[in-house]
Amino acid sequence: MKVLIIPNHSRPDAIEGANVLEEWLEGQGIETKRASNLKRFSDEDETANDCQLVVSLGGDGTLLRAARIVGYSQIPILGISYGHLGFLTADGPDRLIQTVSDALAGKMHASHRATLDIESVFECSDGTSYTIKSFALNDFALSRGGMGDMVQFDVSVSGNHIDTLRGDGFVVSTATGSTGYALAAGGPIVTPEFNGMVCVPIAPHTIMARAFLTAPSDVVVIEMSPERPVKRHFFADGQNVRNNPLGVPVRATVRRGPGDIILLDHSAQSFYGSVSRVFYGRVGK
Template identity: 70%
Template sequence: MKVLIVPNFSRADALEGARALEGWLLDQGVDVLWAHDKKLFPGVDDSAEGCDLVVSLGGDGTLLRAARIVGYEGVPIVGISYGHLGFLTAAGPEDLVATVEDALAGELHVSRRATLDVECEFERADGSTYVRHGFALNDLAVARGGAGNMIEFDVSVSGKHIDRLRGDGFVVSTATGSTGYALASGGPIVTPEFTGMVCVPIAPHTIMARAFLTSPSDVVEIEMSPERPSMRHFFVDGQPIAREKHSRGVRATVRRGRGDVILLDRSAQSFYDSVSRVFYGQVGK
């Protein structure tokens, strides 16, 4: 067997846990790989190819990095929380070895999470365009830039124009991402079994705009208005989509990804346990 360890390299306790886990795995005859520290090796792409399990040690951001590494490979991910909330993680540091042992034995609950395929179009200063693609477990966010000006954009679903909005931006999330930026923008908490998309305006300059849900087969398109060329940014799971200098985003197209991410947790009720703990006053209880 082979396990990929993805720690939060900025947390000493997560690194300590990762080293302890590596020692235990090696004693069990399990091969161990480490993801690279992105600050020291920013150009290195990690892979989960050939791995049987990926262990994330950190917060939800670290687990999202693990999901980007796995992509559509179908390698299960188990998260150990060293962060503030740990909404997506399965256990805390005190249960590290026991949780990984159960994961390797196939004794944890399997939660299949829908993903997003994101296509962002950018325009260069000379008018030519190019496209960047992204993979998301949580969301795509279109957001205003550092100048602070509102952005104006059109939202369409499967070719049907919904509205032209002004505001701080727009979030298209999975059910998994519904408890992230989408929730902070006023969207609903959605069960992981939902495989459509959650669409939420960010601080819209109208009292009419509301969050809405799509079907799994829908395609959401956000097109920036040429009449208001404000600075704007495109983010996938909180990470900016790489773009060339002196170009600007003009369109984002979002559809359901071609595969799911497999998260391991203790039971089918783990999601609601986390909802109660994090969002209904049970944090730390």
């Protein structure tokens, strides 16, 4: 057994929790590995392939980093909340050892969360293009650039043209991501059992555009309109999708990923408890 520990390096309490957990695990004869500080390395430098469990110590952002490291490998992730929200996490630091012990003993509920597989095409000024493949647990987003100009783009689903839209952008999310950017843009809260995608226009310049859901097998294509060549960005789980500063995003193809993320929590009803706590203000009720 080997456990990968991923703390939020900007929080001293999460670092201390990682130290405590590491010492306890090694005392149980379990090998540990700690993810590096993102200030020095990128997620591409990390791997969880030789681990059987990943423990995230931080908020939802730290858990999303854990998901990027795990990718489609379906290695279980256990989130311990040291952040402000902790919607995706299973417990707090006061139950760190007990919760990890339960996870190792197979006593936690495994929630299978659909992922996204994204292909982004960029064009350079010399006419060449390149493609970047991205993973996302929460969402893919097209966003307007720093100049604030609205973007114009076409949206198609499995070859069916939906509309040509103008606005601030577009979000394609999983059910997990429905409580993030997609919700802020006016989309619905969706149970993790839903395996399709949630598509939400961001501040569209029309009252006709509405959020819609797709089937799990659908493919969403976002094509930028050449008639409006303004600055814009593609994001996967909040990370800018670009490895060449000269490339301009022109098309994104989004489909369900080939593997789920497995989040460990206390029961199949944990999602609704979190919805009640975070979005309906039932803290302590």
